[in-house]
Amino acid sequence: MSVSRETSRDLSAYVALITKWSSAINLLSRNDRAIVWERHIADAIQLSEVAPAGVDWIDLGSGGGFPAVPVAIHRKGSDTCLTLVEADTRKAAFLRTVRRELGLEYEVINDRIEHLRTERFEVVTARALSSLHRLLDHHYDLVANNGLGLYPKGRTWHREVEAARRTYEFDFQPITSVAGEGSIILKVENVRRRADAG
Template sequence: MHKAASLPDVSRETQERLTCFADLLTRWTAKINLISPGDVPHLWERHINDSLQLVPLVQPGTRIIDLGSGGGFPALILAIAADADVTMVESDRRKAAFLREASRATGCRAHVINQRIESVDLPPAPVVTARALANLSKLLTWTEKLVTPDGYALFLKGQHAADELTDAERDWHMTVTQIPSRTAGGSILKISDIRRV
């Protein structure tokens, strides 16, 4: 049983659902590579708390498309803690099976599309999210058709966020807010008005 780190501003019910998710993820990670085995002891601080940073940046109940959902970060964390209606796009069949089971076990509003991002055809959503998936230019290529005109993307990025922004600005017009992450060296990119140069 995973003991939740103390989570500020999270109800007891939310904490219980996050703990259910953490337990399930730990069990499945022993069979399929959802997170690296070395990360399991640091699951709360490295993955769950990292994803929880996005909760204040989305309206409760918002419809979200999450790209390359993998182990459910940040998608399922937002579905649980922000009561978001999340569509997860995940091409790996086994990871998609985990996401379905975790959605069911935690009782959240989440749907899994087991397809490659390039081939997915979904109505645009007000928010598009991704974490540890691809460089910013590629993320913007995928996001452009999936985000509503007045919507925005939230990308959790590591220490090379500034370099990725510089590269992406050659091909993209966008409005960017860079928010320091609680994860060392990381940042959250909030990006709107996405269009090709």
């Protein structure tokens, strides 16, 4: 992972904050803390590098901030507009604390995804939130026609694509993830609801 000194410093400060808060609320498991740089941080930076510049970006179920907070750090000072959606009040408070302490720019919406008003974002991400089919339900409502979804997935991604294709037609590209063997970033575009879907 090649990032600037300032980005590395901010990422380190973020890891310190999420480690500290994880003792009080469930942000990062003990096992994940040991591999936070190799798995979570590197994966998020890769997502940032795959996505186009200067976009309206929404991250669903942001939790402790992966991938959105490292993306915000990586794109600090850019014209990317980030919106983080998190239903859990304590996790949303953590995301606002990180924003304040690291001088980041993003909006935090403390609400359920289903309650969002219809918007048209250009990029949507969600990490370990739900199946691809369920993600595409949100994607279909929130993403502009020329927008894309970037969804980190594991070894079963083929089955998730197959299941999602029963309801949606879409173009996709699996991108090998730096997060580990069997992990990919599923780049999804041109999502259309099938005419014969129930």
